[in-house]
Amino acid sequence: MRSLLQLSGLLGILTFTTAEYSAPRNANHIFNAIHASMRQWGSSLHHNGMSFFLASVPEGTQFFHGTSESTPIIGTEWLAFEPEHAMVFAGRRGPPHRVPPPKNDDYDDDNDSPSHHEELRRREPHHAESGERCISPEVEDAAEEDAGYLHTYAAAKDLRLLYIDGMSAGKTAKGTLDSQDVLLFNGSLEDAPTKPGPGSGSEGERARLACELAQDAWEGRIDGVLRMEAGFEIILCAFERDLIPVRITQVKSRSGEGDEGRHNPKHDDHSGPRADDDDKKRKGPGHGGPPGSVNWMRAITHRYQGIGGSRVSLNYDNFVTAFAYDVDLFPSKSTLPRLTGLSQSELDSIRQDVTGLVMSHEATEPSWNWQTTVDMLVTRYSNELSYYVSGKITSLEDLHAEIERLLAPFIDYGDRNTELEVDRCTMHSMPLRANLSTLAARAVLSVARTTCGALFGVWEETQDLKVAVEKTQALVDYLAWTTWKECRGCADNEICVVPIWPLGSVEDYKHPQCKNASNPYDGEGESYWRGLHR
Structure with a gap:
């Protein structure tokens, strides 16, 4: 009986509408904070931590x-x-x-x-x-x-x-x-x-x-x-x-x-x-x-993609991030989040929640590892989205064919319903036994739904290649995944160079490259840490 009840609950989750879960403020930034956590690469690019x-x-x-x-x-x-x-x-x-x-x-x-x-x-x-x-x-x-x-x-x-x-x-x-x-x-x-x-x-x-x-x-x-x-x-x-x-x-x-x-x-x-x-x-x-x-x-x-060795575990079901508050972290449309412009009452609210987190929870309490779910989404869509906006696709028909190949598992060709298809796409990587009402879950759901909705929209509605690529590029800009700056094919004696305080140039940030490991920061170009890109 218990197993039947559990199965019934899972089936209920499978048929719900993902729009029912409210998207948190700055869902894309929360998603990226989870993805970059305890990783040298992502944390170097998204270097202004808010969580x-x-x-x-x-x-x-x-x-x-x-x-x-x-x-x-x-x-x-x-x-x-x-x-x-x-x-x-x-x-x-x-x-x-x-x-x-x-x-x-x-x-x-x-x-x-x-x-x-x-x-x-x-x-x-x-x-x-x-x-x-x-x-x-x-x-x-x-x-x-x-x-x-x-x-x-x-x-x-x-x-x-x-x-x-x-x-x-x-x-x-x-x-x-x-x-x-x-x-x-x-x-x-x-x-x-x-x-x-x-x-x-x-x-x-x-x-x-x-x-x-x-x-x-x-x-x-x-x-x-x-x-x-x-x-x-x-x-x-x-x-x-x-x-x-x-x-x-x-x-x-x-x-x-x-x-x-x-x-x-x-x-x-x-x-x-x-x-x-x-x-x-x-x-x-x-x-x-x-x-x-x-x-x-x-x-x-060596720690670009994780600290390794199970040396650190994080509680992803309970954490505090300034991204989730109704505050302006990007004054004057800055590309980097800042806390310096917040009022004392706004800072107090976040600070009190950090104290509440420490006093009410433990890192070792049961928690879903939402980074693994984020990884599934990023690895599924990162290369494909990069290809769609690369300029290598020369016709709308070819772009539509590529997108349909990616979305095909979520389509019932005998009974088309775009809303249900977006829901299936959204839920594809979601852990059905996890608590889907947490901040992390809602951020992941929101990013997954935005990605799926945008792709279905480009596939079904866009009739011009330039417009289709522009819409896809807007999605890429919103997601801002750090995978798109990773180097490809570094030799054994090279490392992929990104600015890591106190070293690195503006060019290293814009376009990380493979460089000789014996002199990775060659001193060329303007130092990234001089205050540019504020």
């Missing part, structure tokens, strides 16, 4: 930290998912400014040595607002220092994190920091201007404020914050509480003659390394890449 997800990292997951210290870290610091990311910070320096942890019985202030928190200081922006160099002088100087240490840790428990999407660890003037500086921290960074602005504040202060939120407003329900720059990283509030040291190894000195990433005065301008005889022996990236960044960039491109 907050609960994330879980399973016990035993390994992480990495680069420092001058040969003893385990105590207190608040950064963790990298990739060892090459951490190794960039593994140079010797004097005692940095420490970041005091929030007051908590789990912390031992007597053991919180001022010699710790070195990586915090090295992550400070350098001329972030002008876009020049955009890396810490300490990181540059580390190339002239002796070797430091690579720490390997394992999670002592399942870590509970707040994932801030986009390139939220990028210290840029484009809005990558809005979700933290403007919304979470409400402009409270000590060195922030009167009006919260992009690129203001320090990384140490962000870490302190994030851990204060975790401990006080969120009552210890969050262990840290998950972000992305050139690689994914965690601001973890209590290393000694949440991690088990696995090993500490000394890295190769960068001061030796011929070492990769060795400091070269010729690399100090914005044009990158020169192709002269001396520089042929050195493999430094352009636009002022930090030492070791060649290996670093190679490593993070």
